[in-house]
Amino acid sequence: xxxxxxxxxxxxxxxxxxxxxxxxxxxxxxxxxxxxxxxxxxxxxxxxxxxxxxxxxxxxxxxxxxxxxxxxxxxxxxxxxxxxxxxxxxxxxxxxxxxxxxxxxxxxxxxxxxxxxxxxxxxxxxxxxxxxxxxxxxxxxxxxxxxxxxxxxxxxxxxxxxxxxxxxxxxxxxxxxxxxxxxxxxxxxxxxxxxxxxxxxxxxxxxxxxxxxxxxxxxxxxxxxxxxxxxxxxxxxxxxxxxxxxxxxxxxxxxxxxxxxxxxxxxxxxxxxxxxxxxxxxxxxxxxxxxxxxxxxxxxxxxxxxxxxxxxxxxxxxxxxxxxxxxxxxxxxxxxxxxxxxxxxxxxxxxxxxxxxxxxxxxxxxxxxxxxxxxxxxxxxxxxxxxxxxxxxxxxxxxxxxxxxxxxxxxxxxxxxxxxxxxxxxxxxxxxxxxxxxxxxxxxxxxxxxxxxxxxxxxxxxxxxxxxxxxxxxxxxxxxxxxxxxxxxxxxx
Amino acid sequence: xxxxxxxxxxxxxxxxxxxxxxxxxxxxxxxxxxxxxxxxxxxxxxxxxxxxxxxxxxxxxxxxxxxxxxxxxxxxxxxxxxxxxxxxxxxxxxxxxxxxxxxxxxxxxxxxxxxxxxxxxxxxxxxxxxxxxxxxxxxxxxxxxxxxxxxxxxxxxxxxxxxxxxxxxxxxxxxxxxxxxxxxxxxxxxxxxxxxxxxxxxxxxxxxxxxxxxxxxxxxxxxxxxxxxxxxxxxxxxxxxxxxxxxxxxxxxxxxxxxxxxxxxxxxxxxxxxxxxxxxxxxxxxxxxxxxxxxxxxxxxxxxxxxxxxxxxxxxxxxxxxxxxxxxxxxxxxxxxxxxxxxxxxxxxxxxxxxxxxxxxxxxxxxxxxxxxxxxxxxxxxxxxxxxxxxxxxxxxxxxxxxxxxxxxxxxxxxxxx
Numbered sequence: 061x062x063x064x065x066x067x068x069x070x071x072x073x074x075x076x077x078x079x080x081x082x083x084x085x086x087x088x089x090x091x092x093x094x095x096x097x098x099x100x101x102x103x104x105x106x107x108x109x110x111x112x113x114x115x116x117x118x119x120x121x122x123x124x125x126x127x128x129x130x131x132x133x134x135x136x137x138x139x140x141x142x143x144x145x146x147x148x149x150x151x152x153x154x155x156x157x158x159x160x161x162x163x164x165x166x167x168x169x170x171x172x173x174x175x176x177x178x179x180x181x182x183x184x185x186x187x188x189x190x191x192x193x194x195x196x197x198x199x200x201x202x203x204x205x206x207x208x209x210x211x212x213x214x215x216x217x218x219x220x221x222x223x224x225x226x227x228x229x230x231x232x233x234x235x236x237x238x239x240x241x242x243x244x245x246x247x248x249x250x251x252x253x254x255x256x257x258x259x260x261x262x263x264x265x266x267x268x269x270x271x272x273x274x275x276x277x278x279x280x281x282x283x284x285x286x287x288x289x290x291x292x293x294x295x296x297x298x299x300x301x302x303x304x305x306x307x308x309x310x311x312x313x314x315x316x317x318x319x320x321x322x323x324x325x326x327x328x329x330x331x332x333x334x335x336x337x338x339x340x341x342x343x344x345x346x347x348x349x350x351x352x353x354x355x356x357x358x359x360x361x362x363x364x365x366x367x368x369x370x371x372x373x374x375x376x377x378x379x380x381x382x383x384x385x386x387x388x389x390x391x392x393x394x395x396x397x398x399x400x401x402x403x404x405x406x407x408x409x410x411x412x413x414x415x416x417x418x419x420x421x422x423x424x425x426x427x428x429x430x431x432x433x434x435x436x437x438x439x440x441x442x443x444x445x446x447x448x449x450x451x452x453x454x455x456x457x458x459x460x461x462x463x464x465x466x467x468x469x470x471x472x473x474x475x476x477x478x479x480x481x482x483x484x485x486x487x488x489x490x491x492x493x494x495x496x497x498x499x500x501x502x503x504x505x506x507x508x509x510x511x512x513x514x515x516x517x518x519x520x521x522x523x524x525x526x527x528x529x530x531x532x533x534x535x536x537x538x539x540x541x542x543x544x545x546x547x548x549x550x551x552x553x
Numbered sequence: 554x555x556x557x558x559x560x561x562x563x564x565x566x567x568x569x570x571x572x573x574x575x576x577x578x579x580x581x582x583x584x585x586x587x588x589x590x591x592x593x594x595x596x597x598x599x600x601x602x603x604x605x606x607x608x609x610x611x612x613x614x615x616x617x618x619x620x621x622x623x624x625x626x627x628x629x630x631x632x633x634x635x636x637x638x639x640x641x642x643x644x645x646x647x648x649x650x651x652x653x654x655x656x657x658x659x660x661x662x663x664x665x666x667x668x669x670x671x672x673x674x675x676x677x678x679x680x681x682x683x684x685x686x687x688x689x690x691x692x693x694x695x696x697x698x699x700x701x702x703x704x705x706x707x708x709x710x711x712x713x714x715x716x717x718x719x720x721x722x723x724x725x726x727x728x729x730x731x732x733x734x735x736x737x738x739x740x741x742x743x744x745x746x747x748x749x750x751x752x753x754x755x756x757x758x759x760x761x762x763x764x765x766x767x768x769x770x771x772x773x774x775x776x777x778x779x780x781x782x783x784x785x786x787x788x789x790x791x792x793x794x795x796x797x798x799x800x801x802x803x804x805x806x807x808x809x810x811x812x813x814x815x816x817x818x819x820x821x822x823x824x825x826x827x828x829x830x831x832x833x834x835x836x837x838x839x840x841x842x843x844x845x846x847x848x849x850x851x852x853x854x855x856x857x858x859x860x861x862x863x864x865x866x867x868x869x870x871x872x873x874x875x876x877x878x879x880x881x882x883x884x885x886x887x888x889x890x891x892x893x894x895x896x897x898x899x900x901x902x903x904x905x906x907x908x909x910x911x912x913x914x915x916x917x918x919x920x921x922x923x924x925x926x927x928x929x930x931x932x933x934x935x936x937x938x939x940x941x942x943x944x945x946x947x948x949x950x951x952x953x954x955x956x957x958x959x960x961x962x963x964x965x966x967x968x969x970x971x
Contacts, residue, residue, distance in 0.1 A: 171868040245945040250921030251864035261740025285790035311761035354817030414650040479732035505723035506736040508955040
């Protein structure tokens, strides 16, 4: 165990090294300035880091990690800090390594359908760099104007369009990776199926607990010939859910199907005046893309299926401004809820799509029995729910009540065979729920990966897993003598 | 280790783990290695029992699905127990509305397709080797032509149950497509050749079967032309499901598969035909030669081709084709995905194979890829570096040591002697 004194000495050593390697503004030790990094997008967890460094390149970053490893100082990587699970919450006795100065788009290679980017690059900037060549970067979290690729890689971020195009993990083909011991290793490559274990597959979505990606080679996707965005108003979420199922059952794979309920619509209207259909109990935002002829046909199917399931209004965006306004309502929904409630919890559960009506009714029951309002915004196509649990923290007990409803929603997701997180990550916020989804053996097995990559448990410790055993420690249930050994039939080697 | 050296207590321990345990026959050999015992568990719990017995008695274990690719990769250093999962052959659940299927890994890929096909759906993994199991398909990470559109196993597997080397059963992922809770163990298992754990169940996302399809094929006589055609299709907006190349003796063809609705496919076929030129032809069936591996899958022993999997950045196609011509090998594969397969005829001397492999490997690595000998006669495997350079090998060893500290599972079969 490291003592407090040793920790202090270790931190000083890391700070000294950082000062030698980085420009002065890249090393922050001043208390007031450290506090600007005390939280990520999940602001109710706050920890002031002991040291913040902002490396300018991979070499500096690796050197800082190496120093952390040498002195057993924990470190946390942070991109833009937009994460919603506290994954980039600093460690009080550790170093926060911020990648926001590593913003080079190193290459855009149309001929290979690849771009190479540093971790601090903003998601949308990859698309902007590729668009002149007719390409884009497909994963599109709602925060894509500010979130970084490094954060996306850590969280395996999704977005509205991953229904058709897949998540970050499908779109990251290679990476330069700094292990928790400070070694730089290349993972994956420009080409698919690198021989050996798919370590990159394990790293993407590991929430910074295995090491830090300093460069990512990402897939660029050809822009579709045609995109159609349709806004459909329904009287109820049941109808909208049924329409969603009917569309999928018809073999249509839309680029996105998003749903918002009445409360979420009300919030979006108040915030961005998106002009959604009056009196709608639910809206669907459906986007079709691909070759023009097929989009035309799919549109006819979607229009019919929505009507058959009770749509009272359908609007096809006729120009980019229309399309942008429809999406603005959806993508601003989280922040918009601030207009109708002083505080709220963004939940991120997943259910099988067919369980949607049942789960929505159960959420409504939870809401009415607890008196806690819940606005629903979600990726209906893949069953990823973002219930927004509203509360006023100034009222006594309101926060606890909201937290309870929020947890109960996750239990609903697990009961229906779903997941506690579809795209926001486990981070600090949901590690306590992991044992509800996975048993000890599952979590133990995941821990094997951690021990291979980060045996000292210094890379973003305390995230994702509730109370990980130490590497090398034999899990509890294996303690004592094996029955075969007892019977004299075997020896432990 | 041969059958004779497994002592009686160890043998009895394995026999008590599942009902069917017997000695190895001719068909149970693993690339020339004779297993001591063959165990056929009936479910995940029995797989775990076998692994626990093997762990208690220090036995090595080589997993087998349907045994269609047992000669692939390197022969194991030892195979005390051949753990055959072919009786775990059930499709456990197909939720058509959610586009997912849960199956045991001894199930044949074709059987899974038959079940999901009834609902107009498919698992977008092609049966590249007839009769292949789900488990073997994952362990060998095989993929077919359609990977251009729907990716490979890593893009389709959403949940997995494995039995570890110590007999502990663990799962990761789940039954929903979107899920970022915990580490993605499935990705580590894909392509791991049975060296990390025994995969007993797998859950996949499914895709709707398109209404119709067309192939457009054009002859090409030089590598640069082949690359130009492939690039023109990639940069068009024709949404191809496959872009294949065939290359024999400095000549070949480029083929494009279009799938979807009738009118859409007709329109996109016209687009692609205009790109591929006047000599292009439109067919319903896959082009002559098909989209299978260019080697003889039925051959065994010294009659096998030296079979290679080549990968490269998309712009490396012309140079890979040129290297194939220089090496005198035929090649076929997914030009639109940067994956191709090459075959060197049986009877070629190990030295000559080595020269050809080096030439292909040099072209592939120049373009960010690799050339791996998937299968070859024993004499070739003994002489040729089948894997080529492996990046991050130390980290891979550390993963192996965590999952299987005693190197019980398929020892020696994988990269770097893992």
